[in-house]
Amino acid sequence: MKQRAPLTLAAVAAALAAAAGIAHLTAPAAPAADAGKAAAARMPVERSALVCPAPSSSDIAETTYTAITPGAAGGGKGTARLLGATKEAKPVLELKERGKPAGASASGAEAPGLAGTADGILAPGWTAQQTTKVSVGRARGLLGVGCTAPGTDFWFPGASTAKGREDYVHLTNPDDTAAVIDIKLFGPDGAVKSEAGTGENIRIDPRSTKAVSLASLTPGAQLADVAAHVTTRAGRVGASVQVGEEGVGADWLPASADPAGSLVLPGIPADAASVRLVAFAPGEEDADLTVKLAGPNGSISPAGNEQLHVKAGMTATLDLKDVTRGEAGSLVLAPADKKKPVPVVAALHVVRGTGAKQELGFIAASGPVGPRATVADDRADENATVLSLTAVGADAKVKVTASPGTEAGEAASKEVTVKAGTTQLVALAPAGAKGAYALTVETLSGGPVHAARTLTLPHEGIPMFTVQTLSDDHANVPVPRAVQDLTVLTR
Template sequence: MSDRRVFRWATTGARVLAGTLVAAAFVVAVTTAVALPWPTLTREPVAITATPAPEASVLACAGSLLALGRDAAVAGAVAAAAPQDLTAGVRDGAPPPVETQLQTSVPGAAASVFTAEPRDRARTDVAATGSSTVTADDLSGFAASPCRPPLTESWLVGGATTTGSADIVIISNPGEVPATVELTVFGTAGPVVPPGGDIVVPAGTQQALSLAGLALGQDSPVIRVSATGAPVTAVLQTSLTRTLLPGGVDQVGAIEKPENDLVIPGVAVAPAEGPGTDAATVLRVLAPSADTTAHVTVTPTGVAEPVSAPIDLSLTAGMPLDLDLGGLDAREYTVSVQADVPLVGAVWQTTGFGAGADFAWYTPAPELAVASLFATPSGPSPALTVANPTGREAQVTVDAVDGSSSTTVVVQPGQTTRFSLRPRTVYSIDAGGVGVRAGVSLTAGDALAGFPVWSGDTAATPIVVYP
């Protein structure tokens, strides 16, 4: 073998050895790098916590009492029958609300809107209510209803479209853009959107529609009001005529949403006035979405025990049902309805069936989550009934916002209590965070009305923004 070949083999072997050593070193380096912790850089995202600015508080009122059929040439025409006397206010120290008028389609009718602007980045609570009295050949009685904020969905429970009824659905749009409203009538055929059940309500206006024009021949209708474009306030004016004698009138406020537990406080059963028949108390209830069995309990105010064992009521989805609650003594009651699916309902009570009789629809009271304002209208003997359906003791304070009165009462779990109030006064109710329910009733021999107290607006929840 020549020296040159030996040299080439040595050179090649050295290169192979060097390459092997380099590869081995690379593997060791990579393995070590994977095994050892690498330095990390952690940077928290920039976050800003902000509370949304509160909006103005807006309440739309039912407005004047209306009458159907006064023009013989136009049977479905609506006319103004009596003005609404209003009471409104805010908490002590807040600027008074601004009152404006909705444009109505009924000549001579008027409907107010109250707006309270926020102050110091806090929402301003406002309360307003109205009442009307009418005595005419075709319409007679006393009606009282609170002014309510507009909603995208609400429910009207009450009235009928059978002989003697002359009911009117009133839709108000206090906003700045038009609202498209769909009215779904739940009756003997289940839920139906009737011809004429889709309407456009221009901004700043109020429209009135005959309920019989939407669903004729219904003795226990329930109406769902759905709005797009802008929220609306819905009211049902209902009236009766018996053999040419007017038998009462009421303005029934909307229910915000179905609930599994309905609590209707302050149902005032008055002594029957007029000849013939004792006063009647009727519960109307609807399970919109599913069949269920509802449990109905009637408890006198100030008494722990109900008047009887709970009544079981079988409900078919989408089919309203009326239940006669039987002869009740003349006093105030709380009617409770529980089920395993959401319900809507209301209680109808009348002072009698003769001349000069009146009636009222009492709707469920929502839970009072925070201190809330309500107003009493002009009218007979207003009273507040507070029910405590929770398992906690509630210390309830009711203050007149003008400082003229203050009352505090402890309401035990499962019991109710009653506060006497003054007409045309704004009050604050505070239960210290316990979810009580409350209703206002106005009662006399020839006048009956009632409405629930709604919870005030809670503070806006802070939100986190990531720029």
């Protein structure tokens, strides 16, 4: 066989130049000068991940899981499963098609945290909810939490280390490698000192859940309201704070939306007996906020509580008492000086009922519903499910869809107009519903719109309830436009 002579550098350059010349003749026309500025195409996500915390330490806890991917049935293949977040993972729930929810249940204190993924047509907008009812005991109450995507940074204003409170940060690692996290607490005087190392380098083993008592991080420091900051040094986790308050009730405190100059806390129940706002400014500047309640007929400033000053690195609280006065509403925080917005995080501590018949819930600041958002595990019982819609800045029109139930029912939908600065309530359930269903909100025009769902399941005179906010499900993500450029062959 005749051996080929090696190519010289000059020959390589000549060959590349020739190839580029041929390509120039066949390549599409060059893009316009501003093509790079064109908006990226938006495409459905191909894979989604969710994490749910371990439900309860009570032996009498009854937990319901509900999951759904909104949209019309058919159109391709996909899988969506939630499994125990343990090394010996077992499927707990599996979704079969879009638009129809799937449900599962668990009893007692042994139910694990869950982790799962969805792909294909079941990935865009995949949503799951965990609801636990504990009838008696220190942890009695209705505890609801939306399963969330794992992350690396979480803020929990409204946590506590006070006597009578039991607050645990639940950390779930869905991955096959260990995660390492830090927990820092901030009170009304700034950072709370902890015993050396107690809040640092906390290891979360692969595919496992760990609950960390906030009180154990600061022995002797009993603070009614703190902001807990959870960050990862390695890996990613799902994080939520489980709260039990002696004589009042229990629920999950979800993470606040990312620090921002303006915040909306939607879905305060009409019969709230006590509402307390907890805010924190994580930066180096103080924040001055205006406080308004958006109700059914417009926005008002609560008398005597029109503004809140939040010192940098410190928590601030505002006791709004029974601010709703029989009309459901949402709290809107905005910078007093619109030219100098200072990022803050915030949450509400809400109590319904009186005396021995009290129950608590939390509402964290949340982002708008965007193009679409969904909350699962709604119930068709009378007055059990109420959806709150708040328009900020401009009037908005949305479409609300109730999915079929996990056992039976026909989907139903309606369009709702929400005036700027108001909160509108919507009660919608599928016809003939059996089991749990999901509510999906789609923005048709105007807005932005913020939403929350209140689930009320009374027990022996106690108005057991939980509130979950709805945020953009990010079903579609921007994909940069790629342009063929063969001139790189000659560079």
